[in-house]
Amino acid sequence: xxxxxxxxxxxxxxxxxxxxxxxxxxxxxxxxxxxxxxxxxxxxxxxxxxxxxxxxxxxxxxxxxxxxxxxxxxxxxxxxxxxxxxxxxxxxxxxxxxxxxxxxxxxxxxxxxxxxxxxxx
Numbered sequence: 001x002x003x004x005x006x007x008x009x010x011x012x013x014x015x016x017x018x019x020x021x022x023x024x025x026x027x028x029x030x031x032x033x034x035x036x037x038x039x040x041x042x043x044x045x046x047x048x049x050x051x052x053x054x055x056x057x058x059x060x061x062x063x064x065x066x067x068x069x070x071x072x073x074x075x076x077x078x079x080x081x082x083x084x085x086x087x088x089x090x091x092x093x094x095x096x097x098x099x100x101x102x103x104x105x106x107x108x109x110x111x112x113x114x115x116x117x118x119x120x121x
Contacts, residue, residue: 010056010057014057014079015079015081016057016078016079017078017079017083019078019085019086020086020087020088021088022049022061022086022088022091023049023052023097024049024050024051024052024092024094024096024097024098024099025048025049025091025092025093025094025099025112026048026049026088026089026090026091026092027046027047027048027049027088027089027090027092027112028046028047028048028049028063028086028087028088028089029044029045029046029086029087029089030044030045030046030063030074030076030083030085030086031043031044031045031083031084031085031086031087032045032076032080032082032083032084033082033083033084034082042084045063045065045074046065046089047063047064047065047072047074048063048064048065048092048099048102048112049061049062049063050062050063050064050073050098050099050100050102051097051098051099051100052097057078057079058077058079059077059078059079060075060076060077060078061075061076061078062074062075062076063076064102064103071103090114091114091115092112092113092114092115093112093113093114093115094112
């Protein structure tokens with residue numbers, strides 16, 4: 001009963017946008033809206049997807065980039081109204097669903113091979 005009610009509210013009120021398919025190891029650019037006082041702007045956050053978690057409306061993905069020699073990670077909810085678009089720049093070849101080991105690597109060791117050839121639908 002309680003689960004049905006939660007499912008009904010999620011289906012009715014939460015708007016989930018359609019994003020291109022991506023997974024851990026892919027390099028993506030997330031364009032999200034930032035509100036500063038009365039001003040509004042779109043900021044790009046480009047990095048490697050470390051993991052995807054949750055399901056339904058609570059589904060999230062973590063993106064990591066190196067900015068000024070410091071690793072920066074950001075967690076984005078799929079259902080966020082602030083995300084305007086997600087573009088996949090490169091498809092990566094990794095063997096794990098959560099690539100936290102990337103945090104410890106620097107330089108050439110932190111590179112991810114690019115998946116080439118036929119695209120998956």
